[in-house]
Each structure stands twice: as structure tokens, then as C-alpha cells.
Amino acid sequence: MNLFAVLVTAASLAAIPALASSHRAAMAPDKPAAGAEALSHGEVKKVDKDAGKVTIKHGPLASLDMPAMTMVFRVKDPAMLDQMKTGDTIRFKAEKLGGNYTVTELQPAR
Numbered sequence: 425m426n427l428f429a430v431l432v433t434a435a436s437l438a439a440i441p442a443l444a445s446s447h448r449a450a451m452a453p454d455k456p457a458a459g460a461e462a463l464s465h466g467e468v469k470k471v472d473k474d475a476g477k478v479t480i481k482h483g484p485l486a487s488l489d490m491p492a493m494t495m496v497f498r499v500k501d502p503a504m505l506d507q508m509k510t511g512d513t514i515r516f517k518a519e520k521l522g523g524n525y526t527v528t529e530l531q532p533a534r
Contacts (some may be wrong), residue, residue, distance in 0.1 A: 443452065462487060463515040465533060469494060471506045485518060488525070498526045507532075 467481035481494040498520055499505055507530060508514060517529035 468512040500525045500528045
């Protein structure tokens with residue numbers, strides 16, 4: 425093999441990872457807008473203002489590595505409970521704070 429063939433082969437092999445990377449990026453689905461991926465969808469099943477809790481039927485919560493289920497959450501701000509009622513569809517963020525699963529952000533579903 426002559427020197428030119430070796431150089432062409434080496435240059436071609438060096439370009440393969442870059443081409444594969446750009447192909448993966450082109451094939452990847454669009455990511456949600458910043459912050460949107462942190463919110464999960466759920467349905468309010470019960471609001472307990474006296475206890476400062478809400479029961480939500482939700483899909484998987486990736487941030488908490490939790491499967492879909494219905495569970496009770498505390499709320500970070502009791503005023504959140506005034507923004508929802510049984511049957512509402514919501515978008516929310518939950519975190520584990522002080523050992524309790526807590527709704528830290530709330531939006532009406534669109």
C-alpha cells in the first residue's frame with residue numbers, strides 16, 4: 425500500500441466517530457424546553473388542606489426513579505392546595521424533602 429492510500433484510509437477512519445455522532449443527533453427526538461422535562465403529568469384525586477397534602481395519580485417520575493402510581497404528596501407551599509381540586513389535570517414537580525415526597529412546583533396542564 426502506498427503512503428497516499430494509508431493517509432486516505434486513516435483520514436476516513438478518523439471521520440467515522442464524527443459522522444456517527446452527527447447521525448445520532450439528527451435522529452434523536454427533540455428535547456422538551458428547559459424546565460419542561462422536570463414537570464410530570466398527574467390527576468388530582470384528593471386535596472386535604474388540613475393536612476397540607478394532595479393525592480395525585482401520576483405517570484412515571486423520572487427525577488425520583490418512581491413508576492406510575494397514585495400517592496399522597498405534601499406541598500411545599502400550602503397555597504398550592506388552593507390552586508387545584510379533585511379531577512384537575514396538573515403538571516408538577518416532586519422532590520424528596522426531609523424524607524417526604526413533596527410537590528415543589530405546580531402548573532395547570534395544557
